[in-house]
Every structure is written in C-alpha cells, then in structure tokens.
Amino acid sequence: MNFTDWQTIDYKEAWSKQEALFQNIIQTKSEGNATQDLETVFLCEHPHVYTLGKSGKANNLLINEDFLRTIDADFYRIDRGGDITYHGPGQLVGYPILDLENHGRSLKGYIYKMEEYIIQTLAHFGIHSARLAGATGVWLDADTNTARKICAIGVRASRFVTMHGFALNVNTDLTYFNYINPCGFVDKGVTSMQKELGKIISMDEVKDVFQRCWIG
Numbered sequence: 054m055n056f057t058d059w060q061t062i063d064y065k066e067a068w069s070k071q072e073a074l075f076q077n078i079i080q081t082k083s084e085g086n087a088t089q090d091l092e093t094v095f096l097c098e099h100p101h102v103y104t105l106g107k108s109g110k111a112n113n114l115l116i117n118e119d120f121l122r123t124i125d126a127d128f129y130r131i132d133r134g135g136d137i138t139y140h141g142p143g144q145l146v147g148y149p150i151l152d153l154e155n156h157g158r159s160l161k162g163y164i165y166k167m168e169e170y171i172i173q174t175l176a177h178f179g180i181h182s183a184r185l186a187g188a189t190g191v192w193l194d195a196d197t198n199t200a201r202k203i204c205a206i207g208v209r210a211s212r213f214v215t216m217h218g219f220a221l222n223v224n225t226d227l228t229y230f231n232y233i234n235p236c237g238f239v240d241k242g243v244t245s246m247q248k249e250l251g252k253i254i255s256m257d258e259v260k261d262v263f264q265r266c267w268i269g
Contacts, residue, residue: 054092054093054094054267054268055090055092055093055094056093056094056096056264057093057094057095057096058095058096058097058260059095059096059097060097060098061097061098061099061100061142062097062098062099063099063100064099064100064102064104064127064129064140065127065129067095067097067099067146067148068129068131070095071095071148071150071216071217072216074091074093074150074216075150075211075214075215075216077091078091078092078150078152078214079211079212079214082152082154082212082214083212088152088155088214089152089155091150091152092149092150092151092152092155093149093150094147094148094149094150094218094264094267095147095148095149095150096145096146096147096148096260096263097146097148098140098141098142098143098144098145098146098256099140099141099142099144099146100125100127100141100142101124101125101126101127101139101140101141101142101229102126102127102128102129102139102140102141103121103126103127103128103129103137103138103139103140103232103233104128104129104130104131104133104137104138104140105128105129105130105131105136105137106131106133106134106135106136106137106207107130107131107132107133107134108134108135108136109135109136109137110136110137113136113137113233113234114128114137114232114233115231115232115233115234116232120232124229124232126141126229131217132209132217133207133208133209133216133217134207134208134209135189135205135206135207136234137233137234138205138207138220138233139220139229139230139232139233140220141225141226141229142224142225142226143222143223143224143225143226143245143247143256144220144221144222144223144224144225145220145221145223145256145259145260145263146218146219146220146221147218147219147220147221147263148216148217148218149167149215149218150214150215150216151163151214151215152213152214153210153213153214153215154213160208160210160213160215163208163215164189164206164208167206167218167219168184168189168190168191168204168206170263170266170267171191171204171219171221171263172184172191173266174221174259174262174263174266175191175203175246177262177266178246178250178254178259178262179250180193180203180246180249180250181193182195182203182204183195183196185200185202189205189206189207190202190204190205190206190219191203191204191206191221193244193249199242200241200242201241201242201243201244202241202242202243202244203221203222203243203244203245203246203249204219204220204221204222205219205220206218206219206220221246221259221263222243222244222245222246223245223246223247223254223256223259224245224246224247224253224254224256225245225247227243227244227245227248230243246259
C-alpha cells in the first residue's frame with residue numbers, strides 16, 4: 054500500500070486530488086488493467102472546514118455564512134455518505150483510494166476494517182474504543198450515556214473504488230463541533246486523544262502507528 058502525507062492541505066484541493074486518482078483507477082479497471090500499484094492512502098490535516106454528505110441535513114449546520122467567516126471556516130456539500138462533520142488543525146484525516154476487488158471485501162467490510170485500524174491505533178496510546186451499533190465511526194464508552202465519538206468515517210464508492218475516509222480527533226479544537234450536530238447526532242458528544250489523555254499527542258507518531266496497524 055502506498056501512503057502519501059499531504060501535511061496541511063486545503064479541503065477543496067485535497068478533494069480534487071482524490072477525485073483524480075479515483076477516476077484514474079476506475080478508468081484503469083475499465084480497460085482491464087491491474088490497479089494495485091495505483092492504490093494510495095492520503096493522510097493530511099485541513100484548515101477549518103465543515104462538510105455535509107449527500108444524505109445529510111443542512112440544518113445540522115447550526116450557523117450561517119457570516120458566522121462561518123468569523124471562525125475562519127469553509128463549508129462544502131460533498132459526495133460521500135454520512136451527514137455533517139468538521140475537519141481542522143490537529144485532526145488526522147485519511148483518504149484511502151482503493152479498489153476493493155483487490156482486497157476481497159465489501160464496502161461494509163472495508164468500513165469495518167478501517168474502524169479496526171483506528172481502534173488498534175488508539176489502543177497503542179492507551180485509549181480503549183469501540184464501535185457503536187447503528188453508527189459508523191469509532192467511539193469511547195460506546196454503550197453508555199456518555200458515548201462520545203473520536204473518529205468519524207464517511208466513504209464514497211463506485212465500481213468498488215473508494216474515496217473519502219476517516220477523521221480522527223488527535224489535538225482537535227473541539228469547540229468547532231459546537232456549531233454542528235456532528236454526524237447528525239444531537240445526543241452524543243465528541244472527544245479527542247488530547248482531551249482523553251490530558252496532553253498534546255505527536256501527530257507524526259499517530260500517523261506512524263496508523264500505518265503500521267494498516268499494514269499489519
């Protein structure tokens with residue numbers, strides 16, 4: 054698997070680069086050629102931005118355009134699944150552009166594995182996390198009334214080729230989640246590795262651990 058670290062990149066630029074590789078893999082498949090060498094996981098951080106999935110509800114963004122400008126944030130309607138989420142500095146975002154036919158798994162199975170890589174990454178840092186029934190992503194205290202999301206997942210797939218991916222809160226400024234109903238939930242909280250551990254976490258170390266979990 055190829056990993057590419059974009060460091061900090063504008064959301065729209067990252068979306069465009071994802072789309073280019075996504076379409077290249079689809080075209081390569083349609084020509085009957087192998088796609089394994091093209092597959093890439095992009096890792097990055099974004100400036101403040103809110104994204105709304107194709108099935109999301111616009112009223113889950115709780116602020117207007119004027120307020121968006123005051124907090125230096127952008128807003129995009131995009132083509133992934135899921136509802137609204139936030140990306141920003143201190144958050145590890147991953148965009149795996151994969152041909153699932155190379156990996157023998159369904160879209161549901163792929164999302165399950167991505168959740169598993171995040172769960173393993175968090176365990177390395179001493180954070181116990183799990184899945185929440187009926188909701189994608191990774192959660193802390195998932196089966197309690199203090200359930201809080203630490204990683205959101207939203208994926209688009211066409212002809213078994215994927216784009217978009219996950220957003221893991223590492224040292225994220227969680228106040229930006231106050232302006233949305235994260236992933237459409239009104240009764241669940243959000244958290245970060247920094248909040249749970251009470252200290253700044255090395256983003257480079259998180260990236261390294263995640264890659265090792267993925268590679269196995």
